[in-house]
Amino acid sequence: MADWVHALAIIEQVGPMDITLCDLRFEGVNNLELLQSVGRSGLMGAIIICSPLPAEVLRAVRQIVSPLGMVLLGDFNEYSPLRPLQALLEKQKNNSFEVPVSPPVAALVHEEDVRQAFAQRQLQTWFQPKFDLLTGEVCSIEALARWHHPFKGVMPPSVFIPAIEQCGLLDELLFMQLEQGLNLQRQASEQGFSLTVAFNLQVSQLANPHLIPRIRMVLDVHDLPGSGLMFELTETGLLEVPSASLERLTLLRLMGCGLSIDDFGAGFSSLQRLCQLPFNEIKLDAGFVRGVMHEPRCRAVISSTLALGDALGMAVVAEGIETEEQRQLLLELGCTHGQGYWCARPMPGADLLHWLNLQQTASNRFSVTS
Incomplete structure (x- = not known):
């Protein structure tokens, strides 16, 4: 837990990041819990996984981070050529994705607003x-x-x-x-x-x-x-x-x-x-x-x-x-x-x-x- 808190403190010091490379297999830190906490704080935008993961695990990670407003651009092996990473960075540059957003509807829209919209x-x-x-x-x-x-x-x-x-x-x-x-x-x-x-x-x-x-x-x-x-x-x-x-x-x-x-x-x-x-x-x-x-x-x-x-x-x-x-x-x-x-x-x-x-x-x- 201490390592996880320390990692979060470092990220908060650095400030918001457009793209984050994340090794989910890095020992000593619960990276999923870290991603969730950082996602809730709005400090991370897009994520690239740089550890080899089975497709079903990658899909599960996407389901975890998407409701937090973060985009999983994809993954690449740290031992692979640089070209796959360049393609993922280009994907972010071109904004060829939609950021899933789950806004707190009750806080955004009230009944009187809805009735007025109809009227x-x-x-x-x-x-x-x-x-x-x-x-x-x-x-x-x-x-x-x-x-x-x-x-x-x-x-x-x-x-x-x-x-x-x-x-x-x-x-x-x-x-x-x-x-x-x-x-x-x-x-x-x-x-x-x-x-x-x-x-x-x-x-x-x-x-x-x-x-x-x-x-x-x-x-x-x-x-x-x-x-x-x-x-x-x-x-x-x-x-x-x-x-x-x-x-x-x-x-x-x-x-x-x-x-x-x-x-x-x-x-x-x-x-x-x-x-x-x-x-x-x-x-x-x-x-x-x-x-x-x-x-x-x-x-x-x-x-x-x-x-x-x-x-x-x-x-x-x-x-x-x-x-x-x-x-x-x-x-x-x-x-x-x-x-x-x-x-x-x-x-x-x-x-x-x-x-x-x-x-x-x-x-x-x-x-x-x-």
């Missing part, structure tokens, strides 16, 4: 495409909530969705998104684009007996079929689904709507529940895609999920695709559909329509020149 129409719907990994063609889009705060700028859902749930306003958010999503769907159709729109749905919302009739009423008002909608439910919360919720999921399928199990592999729902519930799509958690290049276990999970989806007659969509290398490897594993920054970031509806037209123009130009 002043500060909550908006952005859309991110899902695409064919082989052709790049857009298959569907996902509706994502964004808060255009007058002082804090555009805030992501991780900041405010828990507060909205605490206020009992998840349904209001869903139907606001439904209106905006269906309007965009109609505009896209008028421009020649047929798009299924996916909406996030919490398991807790299924307890509302008025949910399904209200969705049906919105579809009737827009004179649109349910087949143009997909509802994504996170795997967390699916362990215990009461019979009434199962009935409502079934009604959605009977209306023609699709059901997707989101962040598959990140929660703890059993395969039995996957068989029992009427899903027709699996969205593979982005964490497996991030590890696909260097972690055999991630590739094994992806391959197994693809086989499972095929056996159950369910489409599989890989989330979080950010690089061409990830796309190529996913194709080699047999994954044909994905979502992520490699194709497009989330964007407002008007920007999406413009983007789709640009994509179509580029595709037509390529066809003519070929």
Whole structure:
């Protein structure tokens, strides 16, 4: 313990560091405990492990440091050439990663702020495409909530969705998104684009007996079929689904709507529940895609999920695709559909329509020149 405290004291004297090289096998210091303490103090940004570690251990370290706001750039053997280290340093320089942030939501957002955001129409719907990994063609889009705060700028859902749930306003958010999503769907159709729109749905919302009739009423008002909608439910919360919720999921399928199990592999729902519930799509958690290049276990999970989806007659969509290398490897594993920054970031509806037209123009130009 004395060595650990001494090491922390030295780091505090030196001050904040952009990149830290860490030998986790260095004897005499509990480096994991040291990393956690330094992470909580905000003194470390990115970390490079300079001791050879099995892929599964490296993945566990990433899971430990990521919630603390630190980025694990990768690892290299201290006896290896300098080039791998240079590549990791270049990765930090180019900022080709996202820093996972878990802000204390309750401290950031209050109920009165949320209600004011609804009243002043500060909550908006952005859309991110899902695409064919082989052709790049857009298959569907996902509706994502964004808060255009007058002082804090555009805030992501991780900041405010828990507060909205605490206020009992998840349904209001869903139907606001439904209106905006269906309007965009109609505009896209008028421009020649047929798009299924996916909406996030919490398991807790299924307890509302008025949910399904209200969705049906919105579809009737827009004179649109349910087949143009997909509802994504996170795997967390699916362990215990009461019979009434199962009935409502079934009604959605009977209306023609699709059901997707989101962040598959990140929660703890059993395969039995996957068989029992009427899903027709699996969205593979982005964490497996991030590890696909260097972690055999991630590739094994992806391959197994693809086989499972095929056996159950369910489409599989890989989330979080950010690089061409990830796309190529996913194709080699047999994954044909994905979502992520490699194709497009989330964007407002008007920007999406413009983007789709640009994509179509580029595709037509390529066809003519070929």
